[in-house]
Amino acid sequence: MATRTDVCYELLKGRILDGTYGPGHRLVIDQLGREHNISTIPWRESLRRLEAEGWVEIIPNVGARVATFDEGEWARTMRLLARLEGLATALASDELTEADLADARRMNREMREALADFDPMRFTQLNRQFHTVIFHRAPDKHLIALLDTEWARLDFIRRSAFTHAPGRAVESVAEHEALLDLLEAHADADTIETAARQHKLNTLEAVTRHAEARGTALA
Amino acid sequence: MATRTDVCYELLKGRILDGTYGPGHRLVIDQLGREHNISTIPWRESLRRLEAEGWVEIIPNVGARVATFDEGEWARTMRLLARLEGLATALASDELTEADLADARRMNREMREALADFDPMRFTQLNRQFHTVIFHRAPDKHLIALLDTEWARLDFIRRSAFTHAPGRAVESVAEHEALLDLLEAHADADTIETAARQHKLNTLEAVTRHAEARGTALA
DNA sequence: GTCACACGGATCGCATACGATAACCTGTGA
């Protein structure tokens, strides 16, 4: 059975990620305890963990609140994620089964459909799944864990500061296909890493350019 | 005043990093409490934080112990650090003052001296300082925090599984000089990133090769 | 002799209660 601390952690993280507890939301320990009939200790411990992971800020003698990210944080996370995912994708190359590649291709097809249906939510979701399937095969647990949290970070920030670049989605799907071709052909690690990194940097640049054109600062 | 939780955290982390609590060392909460006259809760909270940062493993109903890393972890961390530091170095380029560069050059000179004096401890220490001075100027707090923990990880693992590559130190100093030249000349970001990344990968390769030659598995 | 199982110590998980401390708000009086 999962410990209460785990339950509290999952509950809080879930609500932070799905937006129930938005940026800046105060997390009052006593209140949480009364609401869920769980004493303060598990809450305190899970808040410490969330603090270490960067989801929550704790100020001594004041309390905990959901972290807020300034707008530039999205760009910075993308920039970092490009490098991490470039590496992970290259490392995964040797580990990917044919079934994995088939899964990825299927997701990419579905993305094209989502695009035709004007379903951006589904597109975003599939995009994350597409990359997750690939990088989860990288033989480096620590790297995978980092990638998971950075992707979650990205999702969270996207909800607060909506980012978008019209037209980018089409290119993105094409780049996915090209990336899969490289993986299937067992291209050398450097080529794959560069392609995967550049794929993400292209998105970053498209969004940045779009934001600038609209006069919205991003950095 | 720092909270007790902070005190416990610093104490534990310090002892883990300096080797007092080696890999696998059991951290019994009650015992810690009795030894330092601090009740269990601050210990529990700091252990949660250390767990999230990867320094400690907590098994429900069994207890906490200092994490152990298999030998391949050093190589994996270097591989990751190469990418992170490549990025951070490139980002720092525009922010570095002349004083920073002068500091870095001085450290590199001292590294050459340490080399002549056969003082590997000092060399290692200076090497870390050299890179720290540079990447701490990168305009990305989160990235810097990641780099700090990964470097600490590296130090910790090095102590458990000693890694070494004779002759590499000389090249390393030369590559530092070249890197500083690029930074001083405000070379473009890609060039700097590649150089910084490759610098670390060269060390990784040298050590791997040396280990293989000695028949010691590293991966 | 060996294996399954029960027992007990060690340790954590969690609840509860209480005092200390710090931050914040508010109303009073000059």
Next chain:
DNA sequence: TCACAGGTTATCGTATGCGATCCGTGTGAC
């Protein structure tokens, strides 16, 4: 209008108790 005192709120830290769980050990059946 402003400074300050006092109350409120919340966390921080301690103490204590009890149940749950894990794990090593030893007993007893076969």
